[in-house]
Amino acid sequence: MGKAEAAAAGSGRGAGTPDGAVRERLLKSATDLFTRKGYAGTTVREIVAAAKVTKPVLYYYFRNKEGIYLELMKEGFSRFDSLVGASLEAPGSAAEKILRFCARSFELFLDRIGVARVMYSIYYGPPQGAPFFDFDAYHFKFQEAIRRLVEEGIRNGEFRKGDAGDMTWAIVGAVNVAMEIQLCHPEVGLGKEGLDRVLDVIFAGIAAEGRKGTRKGGRR
Amino acid sequence: MGKAEAAAAGSGRGAGTPDGAVRERLLKSATDLFTRKGYAGTTVREIVAAAKVTKPVLYYYFRNKEGIYLELMKEGFSRFDSLVGASLEAPGSAAEKILRFCARSFELFLDRIGVARVMYSIYYGPPQGAPFFDFDAYHFKFQEAIRRLVEEGIRNGEFRKGDAGDMTWAIVGAVNVAMEIQLCHPEVGLGKEGLDRVLDVIFAGIAAEGRKGTRKGGRR
DNA sequence: GTCTATATTGAGATAGAC
């Protein structure tokens, strides 16, 4: 048995690990390193070393460093895309749909929180030479989905008449803050249940009965 | 007269520029460059060149690169500190105080939006060797101020009985999203008025009258 | 002192054997 063969067997099949695990290990290593050291600060060598494979393996599965980065981004967002479609067409009241859509989005976020950290780092951080990825498009897509549901709720009398845009912002703000707290302070994170409760607050309002509206005597 | 002193004096007064302007120019240059190229990616040489002064001038006003960075952070937050104190003790209903506090905070944010970009970049971005600054402490301070006011509102019957924490998150989320949109998409930013309206939505709720609460039939 | 030419390094990427 040659040296290469031995190494190949040992790293994958030989140890009882399924073939696909190599690809997954690379994605995980890349996520960890991009998070800790940034895109530019991470070298291909480090990624493959952490995944316990050699360099050509990375180039085999992904075209190059940009490729593995884009794959990370796309994987998360493709699942989000299905979510949007499913949630809009689901049965139930507008409020139920909104709650379900937000909960599912938040679950997806938690499931891919490592990738989310990389996204935030790229989006807000300094230029790092990472290839362009249209994060804004997805934020917009999220917001538009909520807005549609809010408008639906207003139409069918479920929600009060008011500016759908403003209502949308309130909901987006809640989801946003739940995600960001989870990102930075997982130990005090709202969690799925917390997000649910905050959304409930937004639906119901904070003001005591009979005191709706703080300045303009109610509706605008 | 020492070398640094001479440079400090010479660059300002001689050209008829008020003394303080040099310091301000340096802070502005640093903000711009830190935003565009990150902390690590910005050199002291670039900062002084952009401010049209020489290197010793920077070292005269601020000890070093870390010094000018920390000064940027502190200037914004010291104004915020006064805000917190003033807003909590101001007269008016809890809702009024919350609205005023959020509006003032948002105005301060707009006024220092360049510095805010640097903060986001450092906070979410990859390690850049910037000296530690406790951003979390200020986020916490903001949240606690809101929470106090919410609790006050609940106590005096202005707000409905409910989880003050959840109500606080809803409000913080709205302010947060207003700030972040302004940061990333100033052209569609809510602005001060938009934030006001969204907060109003949170106070009043989204649900139509008689339909408050989406699952538990109202209060919890 | 400053400038330019030449190492040296370390990065991403590839060729070809197995």
Add this chain to the structure above:
DNA sequence: GTCTATCTCAATATAGAC
């Protein structure tokens, strides 16, 4: 699919002329 060995290229460091 994976390996070893090698390539290209840009940034940085250094040496030596001026």
